[in-house]
Amino acid sequence: METVVFGAGSLGSLVGGLLAREHDVWLVAREDHARAVRESGLRLRGEFDDRVFPAATSDGRELEADLAVVTVKAFDTGAAADALATGSFDAVLSLQNGMGNEETLAGRLEGTPVLAGTATYGAVRREPGVVECTGRGEIVLGDRTGGVSQPAKEVGEAFTQAGIETAVVDDMPRWLWEKLAVNAGINPITALTATENGAVLGGPANDLAREATAEAARVARECGVAVSDREALEAVETVADATAPNTSSMAQDLQADRRTEIDAINGYVVDRAAERGIEVPTNRVLTALVRTWEHGRGIRE
Ligand SMILES: NC(=O)C1=CN([C@@H]2O[C@H](COP(=O)(O)OP(=O)(O)OC[C@H]3O[C@@H](n4cnc5c(N)ncnc54)[C@H](OP(=O)(O)O)[C@@H]3O)[C@@H](O)[C@H]2O)C=CC1
Numbered sequence: 001m002e003t004v005v006f007g008a009g010s011l012g013s014l015v016g017g018l019l020a021r022e023h024d025v026w027l028v029a030r031e032d033h034a035r036a037v038r039e040s041g042l043r044l045r046g047e048f049d050d051r052v053f054p055a056a057t058s059d060g061r062e063l064e065a066d067l068a069v070v071t072v073k074a075f076d077t078g079a080a081a082d083a084l085a086t087g088s089f090d091a092v093l094s095l096q097n098g099m100g101n102e103e104t105l106a107g108r109l110e111g112t113p114v115l116a117g118t119a120t121y122g123a124v125r126r127e128p129g130v131v132e133c134t135g136r137g138e139i140v141l142g143d144r145t146g147g148v149s150q151p152a153k154e155v156g157e158a159f160t161q162a163g164i165e166t167a168v169v170d171d172m173p174r175w176l177w178e179k180l181a182v183n184a185g186i187n188p189i190t191a192l193t194a195t196e197n198g199a200v201l202g203g204p205a206n207d208l209a210r211e212a213t214a215e216a217a218r219v220a221r222e223c224g225v226a227v228s229d230r231e232a233l234e235a236v237e238t239v240a241d242a243t244a245p246n247t248s249s250m251a252q253d254l255q256a257d258r259r260t261e262i263d264a265i266n267g268y269v270v271d272r273a274a275e276r277g278i279e280v281p282t283n284r285v286l287t288a289l290v291r292t293w294e295h296g297r298g299i300r301e
C-alpha cells in the first residue's frame with residue numbers, strides 16, 4: 001500500500017518507518033528531518049532497531065498514494081487537509097489525539113473516505129533522521145462514524161503486514177471519546193503541575209483527573225456515544241498506571257514552550273458541553289489555565 005505520512009515528527013516517523021519495512025512510503029516532514037532521511041535513511045531506535053529508506057519531502061502538495069496518514073498536531077490539521085486536497089488518495093487516516101480532526105479532514109477532502117484511528121505506541125523524534133519508539137502499543141482504526149468499510153479493512157491489513165499491532169473496530173466514536181476522556185484527565189494536570197502521568201493516581205490530582213474524565217464521558221453520552229463513567233474512570237487509571245513514569249504530550253509541550261492540543265482535548269469537551277447546556281467546571285478551569293499559559297508565553301492570542 002503506497003502511503004504518504006503527513007507530519008512525520010515523532011509518531012509519524014515511527015508509523016512511517018514501520019510501514020516502510022513492507023510498503024512504499026513518503027514522509028512529509030520539516031526540511032531538516034526530510035533531508036536527513038533522504039541522505040541516510042530513517043533510523044528506528046528503542047523498541048525497534050532498524051534503518052529504513054522511505055522517500056521524504058517537506059512539500060506535502062500534489063502527492064498521490066493509496067493512503068495518507070495524518071500525524072500533525074491537532075492545530076495543524078486544517079493546513080494538512082488543504083495540502084492533501086491538492087493531491088489524490090483513496091483513503092485518509094488520522095492517528096491524532098483529540099477530537100474534531102476527522103471532521104476537519106472530511107470537510108476539506110470531499111469524496112475521500114476519512115478513517116479514524118488511535119495510537120498507543122510511544123514515539124519521540126530524537127534528532128533529524130532518528131526516531132525512538134519509547135513503548136510498543138497498538139493502533140485501533142475504523143470508520144470515523146462507526147462501521148468497518150473496505151478501505152478500513154485494507155489499511156488494517158497493510159499495517160498488520162508491516163508488523164504494526166493493529167485492530168480494526170466498528171465503534172471508533174467510542175474509542176475516540178474514551179481516549180479523549182483519558183487525555184482530558186491526564187494531560188492538562190500533568191502539564192500544569194510538571195509531573196509524570198503517575199501523579200494522577202493518588203491525592204488531590206486523582207480527584208481532579210477523575211472529575212475531568214467523568215465530565216468528558218458525560219458529554220460523550222450526551223453526544224450519543226456510549227461511554228460509561230465506570231469505563232472512562234477505569235481507563236484513566238489503567239493508562240496512568242501503565243504509563244506512570246511517562247511525561248504526557250501536553251507536559252512535554254509546556255516544558256518545550258510549544259503550543260498544546262488543549263483546544264482539541266479539554267477545549268473540545270467544554271465546547272460540546274456548552275452546546276448542550278451541560279456544566280463541565282473541571283474541564284473549563286483546566287482549559288482556561290492551559291490557554292492562559294499559552295497566551296502568557298505568546299503562543300496564542
Ligand atoms: N508521539 C506520540 O507518542 C504520540 C502522539 N500522538 C498524537 O499524534 C499527533 C502527532 O504527535 P507527535 O508526533 O508527537 O507530534 P510532532 O510535533 O512530533 O509531529 C508533527 C510533525 O509534523 C510537522 N508538520 C506540521 N505541519 C507540517 C507541514 N505542513 N509539512 C511538514 N511537516 C509538518 C511538525 O513540524 P513543526 O513542529 O515544525 O510544526 C512536526 O514535526 C498528535 O495529535 C499527538 O497527540 C498519539 C499517540 C502517541
Ligand SMILES: CC(C)(CO)C(=O)C(=O)O
Nearest residue numbers: 186243246247248249250
Ligand atoms: C495516554 C497519554 C496520556 C500517554 O502519555 C497520551 O496520550 C498523551 O500523553 O498525550
